[in-house]
Amino acid sequence: MFRAGIPALLLCASLAFAAPLAAQATPVAPATAKVHAEKAPKPPTKDELTEDQASFLALVSREHPLDPANYKPKDLRDVANSGHELRKDASAALESLLSAARKDSKSLVLLSAYRSYERQVSLFNGYKARYGTDYATRISAAPGTSEHQLGLAADIGLSTGQCNLKECFGDTAGGMWLASNAADFGFIIRYPSDGEKITGYKYEPWHLRYIGTDHAKAMAKSKAGTFEAYQATLLKAAKTPKAPKAKPKPPTDAQVKEQRESLLVLRFLPPYRDWSTGYDFGR
Template sequence: MRLASAVTSTVLASTLLFSAIPAAQAAPDKDLPAIESSQLTDASSMLALINPTTKLSPENYTPSKLVNVAGTGMQLRSEAAKAVEQLITDARAAGHSIHLLSAYRSYERQAALFNQYQTKYGTAYAERISARPGTSEHQLGLAADLGYTNSQAELKSAFGQTPAGIWIAKHAVEYGLIIRYPDGKEEITGYKYEPWHVRYTGKEHAKALAQSGAETFEEYFTMLGEASASKKVKATAVAEDEEQDSSAPTDTDSSEESKKSGYGVMKDDDLLVLRFLPPYRDWGFGFSE
C-alpha cells in the first residue's frame, strides 16, 4: 500500500512536504540507518508518515497481522504490540500503573471519533486534538495511547509532568517507541502536545531519532529522505565515473599513438647523450624509435 501522492518519492518527501519545517541539526549520513526509498512511501512500513497533510492511500487501509495487546481487547501490529506490552510491564515494575487506552482504529472508527469532537468543539479545535479519518497513526496499527490509573491527567498535557509520563518520555526509546507529538511542535506535527501518544518505529530508528538532533518524527523523516536521495546521487556519480574510466584509452593505446606521432620512448643511449650536452644546447629532438 502506498501513501498519498504527496509522498510518492524520497525527494518529494524531503523537498515538498517539509519545505516549511525548520531544519534540525542533521547527523552525518553515516549515522542514520540505511533505508530503502520504499520505506518512506509504503503504508506498511514502520517509517510511514501520517499527519494532517499526508493521507493514507487507500484511505481505508487496514494493516495485516494485527494482534491483541496482552490483557486488552485492543490490537496493534505484532512488533508494536510486543513493544507496548513490555513498556507497560516494566513501567508497572517501576511503580507506575500504566495501562492502554487506545490502539488500532479503523477508518470508520476514526471518522466517528472525529465527527464526535467536531460536533462538540467545532472543526478548528477538533483538528488540533484528533485526526481526520485516513490521516490517523492509529490506523497504521503502530500507535498507542497510554493512561495512568487514578490519574486526573489522562489524555491531558499535564500527563507529561506525572511520574508515569516522565518515565515514559525517558524510557520509550528503549522499546522502539517515540513520543509522537512533543511539546511546542504543533506547527510541525499538526497536533497539540500529547505525552500519552507513543508511536512504534523500531529500536534502531527510535534511537537514531533521539541522537539526530530532530525533535519530531517529521524532521527525522526528512533527514532520512535527504540522506537516501544523497546516496542515490553519489551512487549515480560513481557509476558514471566508472563508465567513463572503462572507455578511456589504456596505456597500451597511448604508447601506440605516441609511436605513430613520431615520439618514441627514452632509452639508455638517449640518456647517455643528454648527459654530455651543455645546458645551453637546444634539446628539441625526438627520442629513439
C-alpha cells in the same frame, strides 16, 4: 468560543467513547527490549520512507494521508489482553514497556491503540457535531490521516486516571518515566511540547508511536526534535545518489582509424575464414 472548559481531548482522545482498559490484566514477559543490542539502524530506502505504509517509518499526518484512506494493517495483535490492538512487533514492544513500568512501580495503562478508518469517521463526526468542523479539525485527525490507523500508535495513561489525555500527564511520575524509557522499547513521544509548528499538533505526552528500537534510539540521540525532522534526515540520506560510474571515454579519431586499419589487416591474414565463401568485406 469553545476553548474554555473543553478537555484536552485532542487528536487521539477516545475516552468519551471508550472506558480506559487496564493493560496489566495478564502478566507479560520481562522487558527484553531493554537488552536490545546497540547498533546503527539499517538505512531505509526511499520507498520505506514515503511509499510503504507497512514500514515502521511511514509518516502519516494531515499532509501525508493514508492511501487508500481505509488502509488496514495486516498483522494486528491484541496488546496484553487489553482489547486494544497494535501491529505484531509494536504490540510485543508495548507489552514489554508496560511490564517494565510496573517493575518501576508506575501503573501505566493503555487507553487507545489501533483505530480503523470507520472508527475514526465515527469519532471525527462526533467531534464535528459537538464542536463544529473547525474545532473538530484542531482536536482530532480527520479520517485517513490518523497515525492510530497505522496500528503503530498508542495512547498511554495512568491507572488512576489523573491527567489522562491532558498535557499535565507529562509532569506525572508515570509520564516522565514514559518519556525517559519509551525509546528503549522502540517508541517515541510523537507530538513533543515544542513541535506543534512542525507536527501540526499540540503537545501530547501520552501519544506513543512505534518506529522500532534502533530508530527510536537513534532519533533520541539525534538533534531531530520531531519524527518529521528525523524522517527528513533519513530521506535525505536515502536520496543521496551513489557516486556515478566513470563513463568510458569515447575513442579518439586516431584510435578509431587505428582499429579499422588493424581489422582490415586481419581480413588478409590466413587462415581466418572459410575461403570457399569468398570475400565479404561488407559484414
